Amino acid sequence: MKSLLWRLGVPAVGLAVAIAAGWRLSSSATVLIVICAWLPLALFCLLAPRNRAALPVALVLLAAIGSIWWVLPGRPGDRSVAGSTLIWYPLLGGLALLAVVWRVHLRRGSVRPLWSRLRGTGSGGPSWQRWTATAVAAGMLAVGGCGGGLLHDQVSVPSPDELFPLPAGLEATTAEGPDGENGCDRTGHACWTYYQITGDNGESTTVLTERLQRHLRESKGWSDAECQPIRRTRVDLCITVTSDPASTDEHPAIGVELWTTKLGHTP
Incomplete structure (x- = not known):
């Protein structure tokens, strides 16, 4: 029950923070914040395994959404670079999901993924869930890394x-x-x-x-x-x-x- 509460509560709070952070800029910036910053948090809460690290990491991702108030405070120019700035945020969500899903321990020279407590399964957890989470995380890393690299410091038509x-x-x-x-x-x-x-x-x-x-x-x-x-x-x-x-x-x-x-x- 506790796990279900934070998996629903943290994204709900995150959505409210994302809308509040974006609405003072523009409606288009709000959509970008929801997609680039809130969606990785929601996916993390949905796919993260049940372990001690999951909730603290989710709170870090929630704090990252709040940081948009500092990153894009609403000064002239912020609305024009909102896309090239926010595109980096999926990187954090992807790294967080990978880190929680693939917590590694070196034992006898091998690397073991630990998803031991998910639904009371064995030490490896259901492989399809683990690899689904890995694929989602890889997608977030690709979007954040490639998009950020292409748009970084780019001169574009003013918003x-x-x-x-x-x-x-x-x-x-x-x-x-x-x-x-x-x-x-x-x-x-x-x-x-x-x-x-x-x-x-x-x-x-x-x-x-x-x-x-x-x-x-x-x-x-x-x-x-x-x-x-x-x-x-x-x-x-x-x-x-x-x-x-x-x-x-x-x-x-x-x-x-x-x-x-x-x-x-x-x-």
């Missing part, structure tokens, strides 16, 4: 969540900006997205600019600086508010360009 949702009365339309079509340059050192911002009742460009800048400061954590470094990366996130070429006296509009760049950093 729309760095700007949206906009305050009521402001509307955004994707448009071609001063740097051309939205995307990345050929060197892979910079990527950008441009939006045309309009308001209700023909608000002037000055009012639109003030409303947008206030939104960026209060909702997205921006300071007065145009560019801010993304923590633990060599990438800057920048945002530029300009006049839009399509703006007229009858239909005022401003332009906002979000861009990520490595150009200000040396390898």
